[in-house]
C-alpha cells in the first residue's frame with residue numbers, strides 16, 4: 001500500500017512541473033489543460049509552486065533552454081525530457097524566484113528521485129552549480145542569440161518586427177510580463193463603484209480600468225472564491241481588452257445574436273449581462289469547451305442557446321433565421337495574449353498562422369450571409385499579427401461591396417488601416433484587434 005507521504009512525494013511540485021512542461025514541449029499539450037488535470041492531484045501547499053514553475057519556465061523557455069544547452073555537453077535523450085524540463089525548473093528558480101538558492105538546488109536535485117531517475121541527480125546538481133558559478137558569462141554568451149535574449153522563437157520575433165517595426169521590442173517585453181488579474185463587474189448586480197467598495201471592505205486592493213465601463217484591475221491576483229459575490233455572479237474574470245467587444249456590438253433589447261466562437265463564454269456572458277432577455281446563440285466547435293460556457297451562464301444565471309458545431313458549416317446547425325448581430329471572436333495565433341498563455345511561444349508554428357488565416361476567412365465568408373440587412377458583424381482576435389487582422393478584413397471588404405466598416409463606436413485602441421488594434425501591454429491590457437462591419 002502506498003502511504004500518503006509517498007503518494008504526495010510522487011506528485012511533488014517540481015517533479016509535477018517537470019512532467020507538465022515535458023507534455024507541453026514534446027506532446028504539444030496546452031498548459032491550461034495539463035494544469036487542470038494535474039493540480040488537483042497535488043497537496044494544496046504544492047499547487048502554487050507547481051503553477052509558478054510551469055508558467056515561469058514556459059515564459060522564459062527559449063532563454064532557459066539556451067542556457068541549459070551550454071551546461072549539458074551531451075544532449076539528453078527524448079525519453080528523458082522530464083530531466084531536461086527539471087533543469088529548466090532549476091534554472092528558473094535560481095534566476096527569478098525568491099526561493100533561497102540552496103533550497104532551490106537541493107529540492108530540484110531531489111525531484112530526480114521522485115521522477116524515478118536517481119541517475120540524473122549528479123547531472124542536475126553539477127549543471128545548476130555550474131550556472132551559479134558562471135552566471136554572467138553564460139548570460140552574456142546567450143544574449144547574442146535574439147531568441148534567447150528576448151525569450152521568443154525567432155520566427156515570431158521577425159513577424160512582430162515586420163508588422164510593428166517601431167513597437168516590436170515593447171511587444172516582446174510586454175509578452176514576458178506576468179499578467180495582472182482583471183475583473184468584469186456584472187452590471188445587472190450593481191455598479192462598478194459599488195463593487196470597488198465591496199473589494200475595499202474585503203481588503204482587496206483594486207482600481208477601475210479607465211478604458212472600460214465595468215472593468216476592475218486587482219493589485220495582486222487572488223483566488224476567485226475570495227472575491228466578494230463571485231459565486232453569486234457579481235463578477236467574472238476577464239481582461240479589459242476583451243471587455244471592449246460588447247460595447248462595439250451596440251446591443252439593443254430584443255435582438256437575435258450569434259456568438260460564433262463562444263467558449264469559454266466570457267463575451268457571451270458579457271453580451272447577456274447587457275440585455276439578459278436577448279436571444280443569444282453561442283456556438284463552439286469543441287463540445288468540452290462548451291461545458292465551460294454552461295458553468296459560466298449557470299453561475300451568472302443567464303440563458304443562451306448552446307450548440308456544439310463548426311460555425312462555418314452552417315447546414316449542420318443554422319435554423320434559417322438571420323441575426324441582428326454576429327460576433328466572430330476568431331480562433332487565432334494568440335500573439336496578443338502571450339503574457340497569459342506563455343505556452344503559445346512553444347506551441348505555435350509559422351505554418352499555424354497560414355492555417356488560422358484560412359479558418360478565419362472561412363468563418364467570415366460562411367457567417368456573413370446570416371446577418372440581417374443593417375445588422376453588425378464584429379470580428380475580433382487576440383492576435384497582434386496583421387495577416388489575421390487588418391489584412392484579413394481588407395481582403396474581405398474587397399470581395400464584399402455590401403459590407404462597410406462602421407466607425408460610429410470607436411474602441412479605445414489605435415486606428416489600423418481597417419479596424420482597431422491594441423498591442424500587448426498598451427495600457428497594461430491584452431493585445432486585441434476589433435472591427436465592426438455593417439451589412440447594407
Ligand SMILES: C[S@@+](CC[C@H](N)C(=O)[O-])C[C@H]1O[C@@H](n2cnc3c(N)ncnc32)[C@H](O)[C@@H]1O
Nearest residue numbers: 261262263264265266267284285310311329331
Ligand atoms: C478566442 S476563443 C473564443 C473566446 C470566447 N469568445 C470568450 O470570450 O470566452 C476561440 C474559440 O473558437 C472555437 N472555434 C474554433 N474554430 C471554430 C469553428 N469553426 N466553429 C466554432 N468555434 C470554433 C475554439 O474552440 C475556441 O473556443
